[in-house]
Amino acid sequence: MKKVKAALVLILIFIIIYFLQINIFTWFNISGIMPNLFIVFALFMGLFLGKKLGVVLSMIMGIILDILVGKTIGISGIILAIVSLMGEYFDKNFSKNNRIMIILMTIGSTIFYELVMYMINMAVFQIEADIPNTLLILGIETIYNIFLVIIFYPIIEKVGYYLEDIFKGRKYLTGYF
Amino acid sequence: MKNGKTGTIGITITIIVLIIIIILSNIGTERMDIMKNGVTKIFMPAQNAFVFIKNKITGNEQEISDIEKLKEENQKLREENTKLKQEERELEILKSENNTLKEYLNLKNKYGNYNTIPAYLIEKSYSNYEKVIVINVGEKDGIKINMPVISESGLVGHIISVTQSTAKVQTILDTASNVSSGISTSNQSILIKGIQGNNKQVKATSIPAESTLMPGDTVVTSGLGGIYPKGILIGTIKEVINTKNEMDRYSYIDAATNFNKLSTVLVIAGNQE
Numbered sequence: 001m002k003k004v005k006a007a008l009v010l011i012l013i014f015i016i017i018y019f020l021q022i023n024i025f026t027w028f029n030i031s032g033i034m035p036n037l038f039i040v041f042a043l044f045m046g047l048f049l050g051k052k053l054g055v056v057l058s059m060i061m062g063i064i065l066d067i068l069v070g071k072t073i074g075i076s077g078i079i080l081a082i083v084s085l086m087g088e089y090f091d092k093n094f095s096k097n098n099r100i101m102i103i104l105m106t107i108g109s110t111i112f113y114e115l116v117m118y119m120i121n122m123a124v125f126q127i128e129a130d131i132p133n134t135l136l137i138l139g140i141e142t143i144y145n146i147f148l149v150i151i152f153y154p155i156i157e158k159v160g161y162y163l164e165d166i167f168k169g170r171k172y173l174t175g176y177f
Numbered sequence: 178m179k180n181g182k183t184g185t186i187g188i189t190i191t192i193i194v195l196i197i198i199i200i201l202s203n204i205g206t207e208r209m210d211i212m213k214n215g216v217t218k219i220f221m222p223a224q225n226a227f228v229f230i231k232n233k234i235t236g237n238e239q240e241i242s243d244i245e246k247l248k249e250e251n252q253k254l255r256e257e258n259t260k261l262k263q264e265e266r267e268l269e270i271l272k273s274e275n276n277t278l279k280e281y282l283n284l285k286n287k288y289g290n291y292n293t294i295p296a297y298l299i300e301k302s303y304s305n306y307e308k309v310i311v312i313n314v315g316e317k318d319g320i321k322i323n324m325p326v327i328s329e330s331g332l333v334g335h336i337i338s339v340t341q342s343t344a345k346v347q348t349i350l351d352t353a354s355n356v357s358s359g360i361s362t363s364n365q366s367i368l369i370k371g372i373q374g375n376n377k378q379v380k381a382t383s384i385p386a387e388s389t390l391m392p393g394d395t396v397v398t399s400g401l402g403g404i405y406p407k408g409i410l411i412g413t414i415k416e417v418i419n420t421k422n423e424m425d426r427y428s429y430i431d432a433a434t435n436f437n438k439l440s441t442v443l444v445i446a447g448n449q450e
Contacts, residue, residue: 021303022300022301022303025303026301032374032375032376033305033374034303034305036303036304036305038303065303068300068311069300069301069302069303069304069309069311069345070302070304070307070309071307071309071337071345071347071351071353114305114306117304117306118306121306121307121352121353125352125353126353127352127353128352128370130352130372130373133372133373133374133375134306134373136374137305137306137373137374141305
């Protein structure tokens with residue numbers, strides 16, 4: 001029953017993020033550049049749900065997004081799954097109770113996702129490299145993601161540990177490690 | 178002597194009562210309210226009975242029935258008001274529908290020689306590197322891959338994938354988009370591409386060395402490439418960037434379509450002939 005409830009929470013989070021990305025951020029952006037909360041969501045699934053579940057759910061999320069609004073199906077799924085794997089790695093090696101660490105993880109994940117996505121797009125669609133504009137977009141998007149993580153950190157932490165307790169069955173460690 | 182005593186006692190009692198009244202009226206409104214309510218509860222039935230008898234005697238019944246009538250009238254007016262508000266809301270909806278239909282009609286008239294399918298935008302890509310939109314028409318409406326999509330002002334893009342009821346459109350702003358075009362002042366063709374992170378402009382490349390581009394020139398589709406028909410407006414030249422090698426020069430074009438406010442589009446299904 002608890003797992004069903006947790007699954008519903010995950011679906012609800014996905015729907016909320018989807019609504020924000022598709023509707024709100026298309027007009028609430030910084031000079032036309034939107035944040036990408038799906039990266040943050042995949043990272044947090046890796047951090048709190050573990051490797052297997054985090055990777056599978058991130059991949060499903062990416063495929064759904066590709067089907068709905070993407071140009072090629074599968075690319076987002078694979079990269080988001082890798083971001084989730086990164087989350088699992090971060091969880092093993094760093095403390096997720098530290099806000100600074102979470103911000104650094106967000107920066108790393110955003111840069112990784114967008115650069116890989118851009119390079120794949122360049123290869124698939126034979127796009128000319130536009131490094132200054134790409135870096136500008138990447139910088140603004142990363143800053144926007146950081147802001148959102150700072151704002152929503154208390155909720156993310158609460159929901160994250162609730163889900164972790166259900167799926168991993170362990171209590172979180174305090175910041176002494 | 179006796180009368181004088183009675184008078185003094187009367188004055189004393191009156192003063193005491195007055196002091197009590199003054200104190201009571203100043204001890205705070207809440208307490209006074211409690212008292213008022215208690216008193217009202219006790220005295221109200223009796224008061225009503227008195228008023229009823231008084232009205233019977235003095236013939237004030239008319240006033241009461243008037244009040245009742247006024248109450249009824251008030252109720253009726255309230256209901257009417259609610260009804261009117263509802264009608265106003267419906268009118269607003271009709272007005273908005275009318276505007277959408279007018280937009281469709283304007284588009285239809287403008288591109289009268291094409292078989293077109295009207296549609297409206299339902300989603301935009303969440304990625305900063307892809308400029309893809311989703312429209313509310315699909316296979317069941319006759320939409321096929323590579324069909325051109327236009328707006329009232331100009332070219333939007335082309336269909337890249339279709340489901341039963343929706344279709345994805347790669348806009349001309351997308352960096353992967355290539356549109357073969359021509360300048361209104363000459364017959365030479367140029368290539369239009371999207372610019373990373375730019376929602377208002379596109380870039381013209383592969384400009385022939387002998388071609389003279391001037392800011393303000395309009396750019397239209399050339400009809401080459403097999404996707405876009407000839408003559409659809411893309412935008413106007415904003416700036417020409419000259420390089421050492423004439424073949425490498427490029428220019429920025431202000432897109433005719435306002436992609437930030439785009440809501441209704443037409444999918445070109447073919448020529449009418």
